Amino acid sequence: MLDINCYRDETTFKKNVLQIIRKLQPITRSDIAVKTGLSMTSVTKFTSALIADGIVSEQGTLESTGGRKSSLLGINPEYAYVIGIDLGGFSSKFGVVRMDGSIVEEWFIPTVDENIMPITGMDITSLSEKIKSILAQYGPERILAICIGISGMVDHQLGKVIFCPNIAGWNNMMLADILQEEFNLPVFVDTSARCMALAEQYYGAGQDVPNQVFVSLGSYDIAAAIIIESQMFRGSHGFAGEIGHVMSSDTGANCTCGNTDCLELSATLKMIKSEICGKVANFSGYSPLRQMMPEHFTADDLMPDMIAQAMEAGDKQCYEAINQAGVRVGTALANMLNILNPDLVILGGGVIENFPGMMDTIRETVRKRALVTIQQNLEIQKAALGWRGSITGSASLAIARFFN
Numbered sequence: 001m002l003d004i005n006c007y008r009d010e011t012t013f014k015k016n017v018l019q020i021i022r023k024l025q026p027i028t029r030s031d032i033a034v035k036t037g038l039s040m041t042s043v044t045k046f047t048s049a050l051i052a053d054g055i056v057s058e059q060g061t062l063e064s065t066g067g068r069k070s071s072l073l074g075i076n077p078e079y080a081y082v083i084g085i086d087l088g089g090f091s092s093k094f095g096v097v098r099m100d101g102s103i104v105e106e107w108f109i110p111t112v113d114e115n116i117m118p119i120t121g122m123d124i125t126s127l128s129e130k131i132k133s134i135l136a137q138y139g140p141e142r143i144l145a146i147c148i149g150i151s152g153m154v155d156h157q158l159g160k161v162i163f164c165p166n167i168a169g170w171n172n173m174m175l176a177d178i179l180q181e182e183f184n185l186p187v188f189v190d191t192s193a194r195c196m197a198l199a200e201q202y203y204g205a206g207q208d209v210p211n212q213v214f215v216s217l218g219s220y221d222i223a224a225a226i227i228i229e230s231q232m233f234r235g236s237h238g239f240a241g242e243i244g245h246v247m248s249s250d251t252g253a254n255c256t257c258g259n260t261d262c263l264e265l266s267a268t269l270k271m272i273k274s275e276i277c278g279k280v281a282n283f284s285g286y287s288p289l290r291q292m293m294p295e296h297f298t299a300d301d302l303m304p305d306m307i308a309q310a311m312e313a314g315d316k317q318c319y320e321a322i323n324q325a326g327v328r329v330g331t332a333l334a335n336m337l338n339i340l341n342p343d344l345v346i347l348g349g350g351v352i353e354n355f356p357g358m359m360d361t362i363r364e365t366v367r368k369r370a371l372v373t374i375q376q377n378l379e380i381q382k383a384a385l386g387w388r389g390s391i392t393g394s395a396s397l398a399i400a401r402f403f404n
Contacts, residue, residue: 199393330365348383
């Protein structure tokens with residue numbers, strides 16, 4: 001079994017060399033010396049040890065203006081693999097991830113029944129069976145860790161799922177302990193939103209941005225991840241970022257968290273579909289979506305591509321529902337921005353993937369409701385990695401730990 005802590009007892013200098021290579025790869029030994037302040041003799045010693053261990057490899061040469069060409073060093077992506085997993089309401093996603101965040105192979109497993117709440121998704125037995133099949137295929141000796149993102153409230157330090165209201169069977173589960181005992185591998189657990197935020201920070205839209213917020217607008221939940229000075233901010237007990245449970249209306253509707261009028265009740269894919277169904281079913285005017293549907297239909301019959309197609313054909317009911325959801329997200333986000341003052345907001349999740357036009361509504365709402373000073377140099381972008389970010393991001397829980 002590969003040791004995720006194998007470099008923790010090495011000298012600080014060797015760690016610094018490894019971190020510089022990861023951040024600035026491909027990089028020459030002379031540039032490493034400049035960045036670290038080490039002598040070329042020390043840099044050669046440490047890089048030779050890292051190459052011998054297999055974690056660093058030579059990756060071509062730098063064109064020379066005269067004299068010997070300089071070798072370029074980078075992280076060997078094939079040094080080890082991480083099993084990255086995202087347990088979601090719409091599906092469970094699995095991937096084997098290289099050390100550079102690229103995905104070797106991926107699996108997409110739909111939920112059993114997404115029309116009953118809480119959803120009948122993957123349980124611990126089926127999760128274990130899928131992990132077993134991956135280990136059998138790739139060999140446990142190649143696997144650095146097992147990493148899992150899940151919607152809900154997670155104690156990252158304990159690896160415990162505290163509250164998962166949208167997927168049945170995961171509440172109060174010591175997930176890391178269970179899987180570590182079964183597979184004898186390090187296991188990391190966090191929220192899906194934080195995993196996606198890590199993926200964007202390391203490999204996507206958030207690279208080199210020290211202060212950023214990631215907001216996931218999912219099929220059944222909404223959550224945020226907050227990164228301050230390039231470090232994930234979790235709060236005193238690990239529950240920071242629950243933007244899905246800020247008040248966004250005054251209808252008195254009950255949320256799965258036990259409160260009322262939460263943002264999740266109006267801006268998840270499930271709730272947007274429900275809102276559109278109600279509008280279209282009771283509308284007697286022009287509605288392209290209504291013409292696509294049978295006489296009697298429910299929100300479960302509505303597919304996101306149908307809604308998008310209807311909007312392109314000028315369906316005002318669909319537009320109003322999605323625009324209203326965007327205004328509520330933008331309002332909640334403006335409140336968060338006034339407090340945190342980040343450089344960047346990244347929006348991802350199923351809602352944004354299916355209805356990217358909502359980005360404009362969110363931006364406009366933030367422009368109207370956030371302080372002008374807060375908006376200076378602020379960017380609001382769509383996630384670059386899409387749904388695969390949840391796999392890469394969960395794997396990053398272990399990869400980042402390895403390099404730090």
